[in-house]
Amino acid sequence: SQQGEEDPQALSIQEGENATMNCSYKTSINNLQWYRQNSGRGLVHLILIRSNEREKHSGRLRVTLDTSKKSSSLLITASRAADTASYFCATETWNTGNQFYFGTGTSLTVIP
Amino acid sequence: EAGVTQSPTHLIKTRGQQATLRCSPISGHTSVYWYQQALGLGLQFLLWYDEGEERNRGNFPPRFSGRQFPNYSSELNVNALELEDSALYLCASSLGSGNVETQYFGPGTRLLVL
Numbered sequence: 001s002q003q004g005e006e007d008p009q010a011l012s013i014q015e016g017e018n019a020t021m022n023c024s025y026k027t028s029i030n031n032l033q034w035y036r037q038n039s040g041r042g043l044v045h046l047i048l049i050r051s052n053e054r055e056k057h058s059g060r061l062r063v064t065l066d067t068s069k070k071s072s073s074l075l076i077t078a079s080r081a082a083d084t085a086s087y088f089c090a091t092e093t094w095n096t097g098n099q100f101y102f103g104t105g106t107s108l109t110v111i112p
Numbered sequence: 113e114a115g116v117t118q119s120p121t122h123l124i125k126t127r128g129q130q131a132t133l134r135c136s137p138i139s140g141h142t143s144v145y146w147y148q149q150a151l152g153l154g155l156q157f158l159l160w161y162d163e164g165e166e167r168n169r170g171n172f173p174p175r176f177s178g179r180q181f182p183n184y185s186s187e188l189n190v191n192a193l194e195l196e197d198s199a200l201y202l203c204a205s206s207l208g209s210g211n212v213e214t215q216y217f218g219p220g221t222r223l224l225v226l
Contacts, residue, residue: 004154033214042116042202042217043155088154092213100215102147104154 004032004089004103012109019076021106023089024069030092032065034074037086037105046074046087081112114139116218118203124224125193133188133221137205143167144186145206145215146178150199158201161186193225 007022023032031050035043047058049065049072056063062075076083086107090100117136125131137144146158157170161180169176175191184205190197200222204215 035217042219043204043215045214045216048214090215100145100157102155102157 004091004101006087006089006103006106008106009104010107010109012111013079015079015081015110015112017079019079019083019108019110021074021087021108023072023074023103025072025089025091025101025103026070027093029067032063032072033090033092033100034061034063034072035088035090035102037088039085043088076108079108079110081110084108084110116203116205116216118201118218118221120221121219122222122224124226126226127193127195129193129225131190131193131197131223133190133201133203133223134185135188135203135205135218136185137203138216141205141207141216142184143206143213144180144184145204146186146188147202147204148172148199149202149220150196155202159188190223195225198223198225 004023004025013019029051033048034046036046037043047061047063049056049063060077065072086105088102088105090102119134143162145160147155148158149155159178160168164180178188180186200220202217202220204217206213206215
């Protein structure tokens with residue numbers, strides 16, 4: 001079964017607003033990564049957070065990780081129409097090497 | 113630097129046929145991963161190859177198979193195609209076995225089984 005589960009499934013906001021997506025997972029992880037997918041194409045890596053980190057920033061992106069709650073959030077600030085995409089979290093778990101478990105994704109629509 | 117490439121971009125087959133999908137990793141990457149993404153669903157892990165060997169496979173029947181060549185490119189073969197095999201198949205590559213590896217994805221092959 002899938003490890004990660006994103007929430008909400010779909011999100012629609014106005015340009016300039018912030019977008020927050022959440023990811024929950026089931027077992028202990030090595031790290032958690034967020035990816036973006038535009039229009040059913042390949043995924044683009046956004047940010048990686050290790051299990052011993054609590055927060056990371058990259059440009060307009062902020063990721064938090066709460067290992068006690070087995071959850072992560074991705075915040076996109078000052079959203080743009082170009083941020084419209086599906087966002088997936090992927091977890092790398094202990095003893096599975098480089099096998100990633102992806103969630104079902106959050107579909108974000110940013111309205112100009 | 114060239115990214116991960118996949119071919120073909122689209123593939124149309126009929127039930128019972130075989131499909132072969134190809135992937136070339138980023139130069140210097142030795143690990144290749146295959147994922148299936150059915151319409152509206154998340155990515156389902158299929159296979160992981162590293163240094164020419166299958167390291168792990170997801171919960172898929174044996175008719176999903178593949179291999180990795182000495183130049184680290186990879187093929188995914190799907191035998192006895194079924195309608196539900198219609199999906200976007202994504203290939204990703206990474207530097208190799210080890211912890212904390214970012215996977216770089218190709219654009220995918222969209223397989224349609226009629």
